[in-house]
Amino acid sequence: MNNKPGLSHGICQLIDALQCLPGVGSKSAERMTWQLLQHQTAQARHLAHSIEHALDTVNPCQSCNMLCDELTCEYCRHPGRDPQVLCVVESPSDVLALEQTASYRGRYFVLKGHLSPIDGLGPNEIDIPKLFALVTEHPITEVILATNPTVEGEATAHYIAEQLKSKHITTSRIAHGVPMGGHLHYLDSHTLRHAFIERKRL
Amino acid sequence: MNNKPGLSHGICQLIDALQCLPGVGSKSAERMTWQLLQHQTAQARHLAHSIEHALDTVNPCQSCNMLCDELTCEYCRHPGRDPQVLCVVESPSDVLALEQTASYRGRYFVLKGHLSPIDGLGPNEIDIPKLFALVTEHPITEVILATNPTVEGEATAHYIAEQLKSKHITTSRIAHGVPMGGHLHYLDSHTLRHAFIERKRL
Numbered sequence: 001m002n003n004k005p006g007l008s009h010g011i012c013q014l015i016d017a018l019q020c021l022p023g024v025g026s027k028s029a030e031r032m033t034w035q036l037l038q039h040q041t042a043q044a045r046h047l048a049h050s051i052e053h054a055l056d057t058v059n060p061c062q063s064c065n066m067l068c069d070e071l072t073c074e075y076c077r078h079p080g081r082d083p084q085v086l087c088v089v090e091s092p093s094d095v096l097a098l099e100q101t102a103s104y105r106g107r108y109f110v111l112k113g114h115l116s117p118i119d120g121l122g123p124n125e126i127d128i129p130k131l132f133a134l135v136t137e138h139p140i141t142e143v144i145l146a147t148n149p150t151v152e153g154e155a156t157a158h159y160i161a162e163q164l165k166s167k168h169i170t171t172s173r174i175a176h177g178v179p180m181g182g183h184l185h186y187l188d189s190h191t192l193r194h195a196f197i198e199r200k201r202l
Numbered sequence: 203m204n205n206k207p208g209l210s211h212g213i214c215q216l217i218d219a220l221q222c223l224p225g226v227g228s229k230s231a232e233r234m235t236w237q238l239l240q241h242q243t244a245q246a247r248h249l250a251h252s253i254e255h256a257l258d259t260v261n262p263c264q265s266c267n268m269l270c271d272e273l274t275c276e277y278c279r280h281p282g283r284d285p286q287v288l289c290v291v292e293s294p295s296d297v298l299a300l301e302q303t304a305s306y307r308g309r310y311f312v313l314k315g316h317l318s319p320i321d322g323l324g325p326n327e328i329d330i331p332k333l334f335a336l337v338t339e340h341p342i343t344e345v346i347l348a349t350n351p352t353v354e355g356e357a358t359a360h361y362i363a364e365q366l367k368s369k370h371i372t373t374s375r376i377a378h379g380v381p382m383g384g385h386l387h388y389l390d391s392h393t394l395r396h397a398f399i400e401r402k403r404l
Contacts, residue, residue, distance in 0.1 A: 006301055008271035010256040017252035020245035022237045023230065032223045034295050036253065037260055037269055038314065043222035044253050050219035051238065051250040054212040058239055067239055069210035093236050099208055112240065 011037070063134065065110040065127060067092045075108055082106045087144040088131065088160065090114050090153060094146065106144075109134060114152040115159060128160065135169055143171045213239070265336065267312035267329060269294045277310055284308045289346040290333065290362065292316050292355060296348065308346075311336060316354040317361060330362065337371055345373045 004012055011033060018029035036044035060066070061073035068074065075081060075095070085106030089095055095108050112126045123129065135143060143164055147153035161171045177195040178187060206214055213235060220231035238246040262268070263275035270276065277283060277297070287308030291297055297310050314328045325331065337345060345366055349355035363373040379397040380389060 004298070006276060006298060008260055008269070010252075010259040010271055011269060014252045014256040017245070017249040020238075020242055020249060021234045023233075028225065030295060031225075033256070034269075034293055035224045036222075037256060038262075038294065040222055041257055043219070044257055047219040047222060048250045048253040048257075050212075050216045051246050051253075054216040054235070054239060055243055055246055055250075057212040058210055060240075067210070067213060067236075069212055074208060091236055092240065093232060096206070096208060 060110075064108050065112065065130070066095055066108060067110075080105070084139060084141045085144065086135065086140050086142070087146050088157075089146050090148055090156070094148075098146065111147070111156065114147060114150070114156040116152050123159070126156070128163075131160070132163065132167075135164065135167065141170060143169055145171060145173045149174075149176055262312075266310050267314065267332070268297055268310060269312075282307070286341060286343045287346065288337065288342050288344070289348050290359075291348050292350055292358070296350075300348065313349070313358065316349060316352070316358040318354050325361070328358070330365075333362070334365065334369075337366065338369065343372060345371055347373060347375045351376075351378055 004015075007015075014033050014036070015026065015029045018024055018032050019026065024032070036047075057069045058067050059069070061068050061071075061076055063072050063076045066073040066075060070077075082105055086109055087098065087104060087106055088109045088111060089098070090111050090113055092110055095110060098104055098108075109131050111128070111131070113121060115121060115123065115126060134140075143160070145157040145160060147157045157173055161173070164171050175198065176191065177198060178184065178191065184192065206217075209217075216235050216238070217228065217231045220226055220234050221228065226234070238249075259271045260269050261271070263270050263278055264273050265278045266275060268275040268277060272279075284307055288311055289300065289306060289308055290311045290313060291300070292313050292315055294312055297312060300306055300310075311333050313330070313333070315323060317323060317325065317328060336342075345362070347359035347362060349358045359375055363375070366373050377400065378393065379400060380386065380393065386394065
């Protein structure tokens with residue numbers, strides 16, 4: 001820890017600790033520290049309690065890894081959801097995004113991120129064996145791969161698809177193309193190329 | 203609190219609590235929450251403890267309001283600093299910025315922000331009476347007003363200068379002008395106008 005001259009240990013420790021938050025560097029962390037200690041001590045105490053409370057009550061769903069406060073999440077417990085279709089995503093926030101579309105009524109499986117050998121993230125680290133166990137034990141007819149359309153997300157989808165092919169399970173990948181409401185002019189050429197290749201006859 | 207469908211109470215509470223941090227809206231708070239609960243539980247626990255520790259140990263200096271972990275801060279205790287010159291700033295971070303210049307060896311007084319009637323911040327709320335008491339009780343020869351060069355900072359400096367004039371204490375304001383290393387082309391016309399009016403004969 002960098003103990004800044006003129007700052008007490010408690011302040012330096014807080015500036016350091018805040019930098020674990022995504023997108024927060026040393027300058028933002030300093031600004032947050034002053035704000036919390038000078039103007040928002042009540043909110044700061046509430047924030048500390050909220051972090052502790054979430055850490056103590058929230059855990060990954062035993063079945064699908066979605067974060068929840070019971071043994072299994074509400075999507076796995078819900079009797080109205082189709083247990084034969086499984087959608088694989090990279091993060092709990094992707095489940096929420098897909099739920100907002102109100103167009104999917106199957107189950108989910110949340111990976112712990114994506115494959116990234118350079119960061120030491122192999123199949124075991126992101127819970128792919130747990131996914132295969134789930135697929136083998138349950139009568140699943142289709143696995144929809146909805147990892148992010150990034151290099152790592154594509155590689156993760158490709159890896160899972162290859163492995164499931166040997167288990168004779170149908171896999172599908174969410175469609176790539178031009179996003180609704182956008183302008184072609186602003187789109188990257190990679191996406192546009194994909195949209196052309198995957199064009200549909202009307 | 204907005205309880206999002208599909209999210210446990212603990213997660214919603216944490217997303218809400220994180221939004222007390224400056225510059226953090228609902229989307230960033232969600233991203234931070236997933237990061238903390240999915241990948242960084244140890245760092246999250248450390249962050250909660252650091253906030254509690256800072257709140258329990260850090261307090262404003264009895265004399266100057268600088269945040270510290272003793273009754274008075276190291277600037278007020280330091281025997282080598284000139285007790286006759288007082289520099290007034292808006293925030294503890296401004297003290298650190300001025301200390302980095304290594305060109306000022308007087309004392310400080312940290313206001314609790316700036317005057318802003320629209321936000322209910324009058325002289326009492328930002329501790330101006332404590333400043334006047336300090337100035338009256340100690341043999342201070344000059345008060346340097348180093349509030350920010352914003353509308354509110356200027357108004358605060360002006361208010362303090364007017365009040366101290368009646369106490370026959372010399373006040374000064376940090377210089378406005380073109381910042382070193384910049385280009386005139388990119389500077390706002392207000393600053394440039396100031397730099398022209400305040401030009402110095404060589």
